[in-house]
Amino acid sequence: MATRGSSDLADQLLTDRASLDRGSTAERVADILRGRITDGLFPPGRRLSEEELGGALGVSRNTLREAFRLLVHERLLVHELNRGVFVRTLVADDVVDLYRMRRLLECAAIRAAGEPSTAALEQVRVAVDAAEQASAQGDWLAVGSANMQFHQALVALANSRRMTETARHVLAELRLVFHVMSSHREFHEPYLHRNRKIYHLLAAGDNDGAATALEEYLGVAERQLLDAYAASADR
Amino acid sequence: MATRGSSDLADQLLTDRASLDRGSTAERVADILRGRITDGLFPPGRRLSEEELGGALGVSRNTLREAFRLLVHERLLVHELNRGVFVRTLVADDVVDLYRMRRLLECAAIRAAGEPSTAALEQVRVAVDAAEQASAQGDWLAVGSANMQFHQALVALANSRRMTETARHVLAELRLVFHVMSSHREFHEPYLHRNRKIYHLLAAGDNDGAATALEEYLGVAERQLLDAYAASADR
């Protein structure tokens, strides 16, 4: 890699340069950009210039474009021909569609899980613990990450590569939606105890009960998000 | 585009050069490669060299890599770091996983369709007709395409962008599996009348009956494919 530029933007971007040694350069660049999108530094609608970012990150345009492609496929960015790439902006319809997919995937996964392996159940517990811990420290961004991890672990119970991968895409997209919530705390806090309850139901072997609880959970979250969308449209 | 080379390979690839004028260069290249993969010219496991293909198609390596990315995302190709891209090889477990996804997506789509729009239902009918017509002409490759179109249309009934897109990926992947069938006719013919029956049930408003019929259909097809896999493993 060439000597990187040292602009202000570069400093903002490279806060986690320590973990920059795995995978191809394009993948590492994509990791950085993904983080900046999900944490809100690059808000929906923002255009990502090839020259600006390439200079800031010290990578060539070709490599940067490769990273863009990865994120376009994750649906975090959209690509407009001859206009460049933009952080995706989701509308209320997308929220409805995303939650339809979540209900389908997550509830089906739980119901199809049968008697899940202890390792898979353990992953669910780990995520629940992490969310509660982050909540205790007031780190609501981390709560959001742990929550995603929880739902990912739920789908993993079905032991289906493709369901797991599809869920990853859906959940990544969902992070773009969360930016409409003015308060991350208000959005995440109510779900902590629901997460733990679902874990308990699963541990007790009551998959059907867990699926039903999850279904209601998702319905409430969807409504909350749609309300936030309606409110932001008024302003 | 630069002057393309004129190797034998180029002639094989560019049989449909006429339709080479829409979208970005990378997308057009991806379309060509997708066709050659699904029709079997590039069989599973085959390595696609950047230099060889770039020369044959008259595009630069950068552009070709962009096309590779698209197909890797469609799971038709796999990418191994520093080794290149290969046509994906699916194993019996993949068949099981793919059919799990199919059952989930297609049956849920039908059950969630409610009273589908006449336009969406019309798409189903068109696909059924096309399959029967191709069958009458003995064009089994076209029957396979029409069949994919039929299932795609079923999922489209749910009117969910993401379900539709996920289905497209699953069905594209499935085409890789079909190559294990020694006789495309044997595999596709038995399903023609099932397709029409499902269409009739939908048109009559019996979504639940259609979903049940589809579920059985998929179970039979899965078993048939798994048998073919077992047989090819013996040889």
Place this chain on the structure above:
DNA sequence: GCATATTTGTCCGTATGTATA
């Protein structure tokens, strides 16, 4: 509506690193 500046799309040549015979 037009001319100009900016940005992307595409290609090339080359240097470096990695896997494999």
Place this chain on the structure above:
DNA sequence: CTATACATACGGACAAATATG
């Protein structure tokens, strides 16, 4: 272990499209 082939990544160039005044 060496040699070869190939992928990764860089920088520069020009064409083409878009945005701006």
